[in-house]
Amino acid sequence: MNLDDLHSSLVARLDTSETVRAAFADHPRHRFVPDLVWPDIQGLPLIRSADPERWTSYVYDDDAVVTQANDGGSGAINHPSSSSSAPQVMADMIAAARIEPGMRVLEIGTGTGWNAAILTSLVGPTGSVTSIEIDPKVARHARGRLSGSAVRIVEGATPPEGVYDAVIATCSAHRIPDEWTRHLTEEGRLVLPWAPYEADGPTPIAVLASGRSGGFVRDGSFMRDRGQRVPRQRFPGMDRETEREGNLPFGSRDLLDEDLLTRLVLATPEITIGMGLRPWTDGVPQPIIALSAEDSWAYIWPDGSTTGGGPHDLTEELSRSHDELDGAGRPELSEFTLEVSPDHRTHTVRSGPLGPWQHRVR
Numbered sequence: 153m154n155l156d157d158l159h160s161s162l163v164a165r166l167d168t169s170e171t172v173r174a175a176f177a178d179h180p181r182h183r184f185v186p187d188l189v190w191p192d193i194q195g196l197p198l199i200r201s202a203d204p205e206r207w208t209s210y211v212y213d214d215d216a217v218v219t220q221a222n223d224g225g226s227g228a229i230n231h232p233s234s235s236s237s238a239p240q241v242m243a244d245m246i247a248a249a250r251i252e253p254g255m256r257v258l259e260i261g262t263g264t265g266w267n268a269a270i271l272t273s274l275v276g277p278t279g280s281v282t283s284i285e286i287d288p289k290v291a292r293h294a295r296g297r298l299s300g301s302a303v304r305i306v307e308g309a310t311p312p313e314g315v316y317d318a319v320i321a322t323c324s325a326h327r328i329p330d331e332w333t334r335h336l337t338e339e340g341r342l343v344l345p346w347a348p349y350e351a352d353g354p355t356p357i358a359v360l361a362s363g364r365s366g367g368f369v370r371d372g373s374f375m376r377d378r379g380q381r382v383p384r385q386r387f388p389g390m391d392r393e394t395e396r397e398g399n400l401p402f403g404s405r406d407l408l409d410e411d412l413l414t415r416l417v418l419a420t421p422e423i424t425i426g427m428g429l430r431p432w433t434d435g436v437p438q439p440i441i442a443l444s445a446e447d448s449w450a451y452i453w454p455d456g457s458t459t460g461g462g463p464h465d466l467t468e469e470l471s472r473s474h475d476e477l478d479g480a481g482r483p484e485l486s487e488f489t490l491e492v493s494p495d496h497r498t499h500t501v502r503s504g505p506l507g508p509w510q511h512r513v514r
Contacts, residue, residue, distance in 0.1 A: 155182045158212040165214065168243040175273035176243065181236065184266035184297045185211050190218040190230050197221070197230075214239060219264055223378075224289055232375055234290050236264045237322060241357070241372060248359040248369045249318040249343045251275060258311055259283040260332060260344075260377075261322035265294030268303045271320075280304070284311050286378050309379050316340060319363070324355035324374040327513045328496050333363025341366075345374035346490060346499070348511050349424055350382045354414040358490045365491040371414050387428055388444035389451060395461035400471055403456040404441045412477070413441070418488055418501045420473040421511045423466055443470060480506055 153161070159180040166173055187200035191210050200207040211217055220234035221227070246267075251257060253276040259268055262285035271281045282304045285291040291307045298305065306312050316335050321344035325332075333342055342363040345355035355374045360366040407413055408427070417425050424444045432438040432453060441452040448462025450470075458467045477483065483503045491500040499511040 155208065156180060158182075158208065162212055162214065162239060166240060166243050168240075168247055171274070172243050172246055172270075175246075175270045176239065178273045179266060179269040181239070181266060182208070182211050184264040184269065184294075185217055185236055186219055186264070186293055188219075190221045190232065193230055194228070195230070211236075216241075220287070220290060223287070233378075234263055234287060235375070236266055237374075241370070242267055242270070244370050245320055245343045245357060246270065246274070248357070249320055249341050251318060254278040255317040256280045256315060257282070258314070258316040258319045258332075258335070259322065260311070260319065261285065262291060262294045262305055263322055265298045265303070265305075267320070267322060268294070268305075269298060269301060272302055277302075282306060282312060282314065282316075284308060311335065319343070321345065321377075322374070323377045324372075325377045326350050326380055328360075328363065328492055328499075329377075329379075330496060333360075336363050338362060343369070345372045347374075347376065347380075348417050348421070348499075350380075350514060351376070351385050352426060353424070354417055356414050356418070356485060356488075360490065360492065363492065365489065367487075367489050368485050371411075371485060385424075388424075388426070388442045388449035389459075389461065392449060392461050394459045396459070396465065398458040398460075398465075398467055400452060400456045400458060400467060402452075402474065403454045404439050404452050405454045406456075407441055407452070408439060410482075412474070412482070415477060415483070415485060415488070416470065416473055418511075419477060419503070419506070419509055420470060421501075421509050423469060425470070443467065476506060480504065 163176045188197050190197045216238045217236040218232045221230035223233045251274040255275050257271050262283040268281050268283045284306045286309045295305050311331055317337055317340050319332055319342045324345035324347040326347040342360045346358045347355045355372050357369045357372045359369055426442045428442050429437040430440050438454050443450040443466040448464040448466050450460030450466040452458055488503045497513045501509045
């Protein structure tokens with residue numbers, strides 16, 4: 153199957169409207185992804201000419217494609233710093249923004265330029281797409297791939313002055329920047345991956361009317377806006393003695409299999425909830441849920457056993473949130489809402505009668 157056929161197959165798999173699907177069809181993904189990609193967390197990048205079959209398979213695997221690691225530098229770990237987002241996630245975000253002909257759209261994070269190209273098909277000749285990109289090399293690549301299009305690419309971190317009917321961010325933000333919202337029209341929508349934590353963690357995608365309030369579209373995992381990066385956190389409990397043990401009616405595998413982690417993160421703002429691998433029975437690494445808050449920590453193991461330390465029993469606090477969601481019928485992520493305070497320092501989450509849960513920018 154040639155590349156154009158592979159792209160047609162990708163478009164056919166999208167769960168979206170015919171209008172959005174047609175916009176994807178206009179712009180084959182392989183024309184935007186660079187020849188150098190980073191499919192592995194360690195090791196050298198993949199060069200297209202060296203292994204064209206693997207490159208093609210990576211590009212058309214329905215997932216995100218890492219197009220830059222470590223801000224263009226090197227390291228023992230290939231930390232993604234730019235990518236081509238997963239097509240279905242892109243389609244869902246575009247649909248949430250309700251892009252129509254004639255709209256003025258601002259994109260935060262140009263990346264490969266593929267998303268911007270798709271947006272131009274949707275806004276048509278009477279609309280406009282402005283895309284900002286903080287990395288000059290990434291912007292240069294996108295500008296080349298978008299040559300001849302109407303997309304306006306602006307290098308830097310601050311959007312240009314203007315009025316926008318929609319803003320779509322392709323990076324996550326813990327604090328929603330005022331410059332992303334203050335140029336929105338009254339009916340305008342901000343679609344962004346919102347990060348409850350300063351570092352790491354889930355980044356569920358929210359759609360906010362006038363950038364102030366709205367709901368969640370779906371879960372997501374996006375890189376942080378470069379202006380909001382913080383040093384990577386030490387894994388909770390490392391080199392700490394276990395001070396308490398216990399048992400819960402659910403284990404780490406239950407939370408993962410039931411896709412509850414993001415909803416628990418939203419409903420438990422006092423605790424940082426993460427996932428990791430730790431040796432368990434027979435020394436084989438298994439997924440655990442790690443909890444932390446100030447000087448306390450805890451692990452939830454696959455069988456529901458718990459270990460932890462510090463002044464607070466974090467598993468008890470998490471269990472209360474779990475019971476609250478369970479008693480409410482485990483509302484879906486789409487049933488949660490997000491409201492941003494005028495100073496952008498407090499994010500209030502609710503789910504029907506549950507909440508409010510206050511997430512504050514530290």
